[in-house]
Amino acid sequence: METRKIITLLFNIISVFVLQATYAQDKNKDVVHDFELELQSEYRYFTDNASFQGQKDHFPSLAIFPEYNIQWNKGYDGINFTGFFRLDRDDNRTHWDIRELYYQKANNNWELSIGLKKIFWGVTESNHLVDIINQTDAVESFDGEAKLGQPMLQFTLTTNIGNFEFLYLPCHRKRVFSGEKGRLRFPVVIDKDDITYESSAEEWRQDIAFRWSHFIGAFDIGISHFYGNGREPLFTFDSFGELNAFYPVINQTGLDLQVTHNAFLWKLESIYRSSKAQDFFALTAGLEYTFSNIDGNGLDIGVLGEYLYDDRDKLALNALQNDVFFGSRIALNDVQDTSILIGGIADIESSSKILSIEASRRLGSSWKAELETRIFSAIDDEEFILSNFSQDTFLRLTLSKYF
Amino acid sequence: MNFFKKNHKHSTNFLIALAFIGFTHAQTPEERGLEIAKAAEQADLGFMSSTVELKMTLKNKNGQTSERSLTTKTLELTEDGDKSLIVFNSPKDVKGTSTLTFTHKVGSDDQWLYLPSIKRVKRISSNNKSGPFVGSEFAYEDLSSQEVEKYTYKFIEEKDGLLIVEQDPVDPKSGYTRRLVSYNKDKGYRIEKVEFYDRKNALLKTLTYSGYKLYKNKFWRAAVFNMVNHQSNKETQLEFNDYNFDANLSDDDFTQVALKRAGN
Numbered sequence: 001m002e003t004r005k006i007i008t009l010l011f012n013i014i015s016v017f018v019l020q021a022t023y024a025q026d027k028n029k030d031v032v033h034d035f036e037l038e039l040q041s042e043y044r045y046f047t048d049n050a051s052f053q054g055q056k057d058h059f060p061s062l063a064i065f066p067e068y069n070i071q072w073n074k075g076y077d078g079i080n081f082t083g084f085f086r087l088d089r090d091d092n093r094t095h096w097d098i099r100e101l102y103y104q105k106a107n108n109n110w111e112l113s114i115g116l117k118k119i120f121w122g123v124t125e126s127n128h129l130v131d132i133i134n135q136t137d138a139v140e141s142f143d144g145e146a147k148l149g150q151p152m153l154q155f156t157l158t159t160n161i162g163n164f165e166f167l168y169l170p171c172h173r174k175r176v177f178s179g180e181k182g183r184l185r186f187p188v189v190i191d192k193d194d195i196t197y198e199s200s201a202e203e204w205r206q207d208i209a210f211r212w213s214h215f216i217g218a219f220d221i222g223i224s225h226f227y228g229n230g231r232e233p234l235f236t237f238d239s240f241g242e243l244n245a246f247y248p249v250i251n252q253t254g255l256d257l258q259v260t261h262n263a264f265l266w267k268l269e270s271i272y273r274s275s276k277a278q279d280f281f282a283l284t285a286g287l288e289y290t291f292s293n294i295d296g297n298g299l300d301i302g303v304l305g306e307y308l309y310d311d312r313d314k315l316a317l318n319a320l321q322n323d324v325f326f327g328s329r330i331a332l333n334d335v336q337d338t339s340i341l342i343g344g345i346a347d348i349e350s351s352s353k354i355l356s357i358e359a360s361r362r363l364g365s366s367w368k369a370e371l372e373t374r375i376f377s378a379i380d381d382e383e384f385i386l387s388n389f390s391q392d393t394f395l396r397l398t399l400s401k402y403f
Numbered sequence: 404m405n406f407f408k409k410n411h412k413h414s415t416n417f418l419i420a421l422a423f424i425g426f427t428h429a430q431t432p433e434e435r436g437l438e439i440a441k442a443a444e445q446a447d448l449g450f451m452s453s454t455v456e457l458k459m460t461l462k463n464k465n466g467q468t469s470e471r472s473l474t475t476k477t478l479e480l481t482e483d484g485d486k487s488l489i490v491f492n493s494p495k496d497v498k499g500t501s502t503l504t505f506t507h508k509v510g511s512d513d514q515w516l517y518l519p520s521i522k523r524v525k526r527i528s529s530n531n532k533s534g535p536f537v538g539s540e541f542a543y544e545d546l547s548s549q550e551v552e553k554y555t556y557k558f559i560e561e562k563d564g565l566l567i568v569e570q571d572p573v574d575p576k577s578g579y580t581r582r583l584v585s586y587n588k589d590k591g592y593r594i595e596k597v598e599f600y601d602r603k604n605a606l607l608k609t610l611t612y613s614g615y616k617l618y619k620n621k622f623w624r625a626a627v628f629n630m631v632n633h634q635s636n637k638e639t640q641l642e643f644n645d646y647n648f649d650a651n652l653s654d655d656d657f658t659q660v661a662l663k664r665a666g667n
Binding site: 109145156220336365400 | 659
């Protein structure tokens with residue numbers, strides 16, 4: 001298995017740095033170790049009868065997130081590790097990953113990272129167009145914010161005309177889709193190995209990416225480009241009507257911009273993606289306004305509005321073609337960090353709506369409870385992707401313990 | 404003011420006259436207040452950079468406590484406000500959450516938040532001055548860099564070696580009408596106590612500093628800040644440990660790249 005090869009290679013690289021760290025430890029006593037562990041129990045309940053055969057309604061699950069950091073040279077050198085394992089009723093959702101395992105060195109105005117790492121690019125809330133470096137862990141979360149660790153060499157140079165970030169990505173990781181028992185899937189269970197590559201080098205295509213980002217007063221701007229195996233598979237039908245799914249070689253240019261003015265955040269993300277099979281443009285733009293400390297006790301209420309556009313129309317994998325997002329973020333700023341995010345995405349051209357509530361609260365000092373619900377309402381049968389999820393309204397409860 | 408423009412000769416004479424009066428008469432309370440604030444700023448000039456470990460203890464009106472710990476790095480700038488980087492070490496569910504702040508003497512501060520779970524840096528609004536910092540009795544404005552330009556001043560009195568100065572925040576978004584600050588003249592103008600008056604001009608909070616230590620023979624730093632809210636009867640104590648003035652930090656340690664690094 002290719003993944004195993006990557007991991008073996010990485011462990012070899014990392015062990016060299018661990019040896020270096022041990023050596024540094026002898027010279028310099030300021031080596032800081034840190035081990036953290038989160039244990040999470042989760043229960044997902046899908047309230048409607050399943051659309052497809054084999055799908056279940058109840059999903060009890062357990063997950064473990066170990067984290068280990070070692071730093072030396074006053075924190076300018078270090079190794080970070082974040083692991084992940086989930087046990088779930090859906091076989092494909094039972095999975096493990098090395099989210100991060102990298103060596104990092106910083107020196108004045110540059111920083112270098114080697115290993116598996118997670119990078120986030122972007123500013124908007126309802127959709128993350130510009131964020132392309134890591135493959136989405138599609139079975140882990142619905143919002144697409146869970147990501148697989150991406151092997152990389154990342155070099156960042158900070159100058160007075162902005163940050164220049166260069167990424168070399170030696171291999172690609174495939175997206176995993178729900179298994180037979182799982183919800184939020186298509187009528188056919190997609191085996192990740194059935195999805196092929198346009199590139200003859202397949203997952204070993206050597207990919208590159210670049211981002212320039214800068215802030216000038218109220219403006220935070222980023223311009224990025226990615227050239228390599230796309231993170232989203234492309235679904236096409238051949239002349240015999242057979243489904244053909246593959247990862248195309250893409251060029252994607254992205255722009256992210258935020259203007260922060262008093263309590264207003266104005267946000268824009270836009271991409272242009274081209275490949276042999278498909279060229280398209282997509283945009284998310286909107287604003288966030290926060291009424292802060294309303295009651296004199298710390299209550300913050302934020303209102304969010306975003307417009308989402310995608311050229312791909314019905315073939316868009318994320319189902320956001322011409323939609324409007326409205327939301328409200330409520331933060332109590334209390335001792336237990338209670339917060340609630342309520343939102344809804346509505347299709348402008350059809351009746352389809354997705355409503356969501358996410359809430360979290362710390363219990364005591366080392367526990368945390370989270371609640372998430374996604375309601376699929378009046379999903380139009382014409383929706384290429386979303387129509388499959390019309391019965392997948394769910395409620396998710398998690399309880400985490402931190403060690 | 405027009406008088407000066409119309410008649411320069413007269414104005415010169417008038418200024419000389421004023422200077423004479425100045426020698427014999429005390430300055431106005433406003434001038435004295437500003438002078439004290441500037442003297443306090445002057446006394447703390449040249450620390451360059453520092454790092455410190457912070458333990459925050461929140462106590463509610465029933466005496467139940469909860470704790471959090473943070474690491475703070477500060478870079479002194481003279482032409483503009485200081486830069487600071489704060490990293491949360493506990494509670495564990497927010498471990499690694501960090502903020503980067505560029506304080507400005509005039510205008511709103513620039514601030515970024517790093518969320519380690521999704522590796523995201525967010526530029527956030529610094530509009531919220533009066534809101535509580537992580538559920539504590541400290542408002543954001545209480546913890547931001549104290550630049551002279553952020554207040555207008557009025558000297559009130561000298562009592563037991565302490566100079567009491569009233570400070571009125573310039574920013575209309577401040578949660579206070581005024582603060583009464585007690586400076587210790589003989590100890591490098593260090594602050595011993597601050598009383599905060601809310602928007603209705605009622606006494607809201609009292610902050611007392613204790614366990615002062617002199618670092619590098621020049622910089623007074625308190626080991627404990629204790630904030631008592633008189634209206635809610637809640638309390639927050641900040642305990643500072645391991646002050647380090649030899650970290651030799653530079654602008655490169657206060658960037659978005661450094662913010663991400665600090666939170667991992």
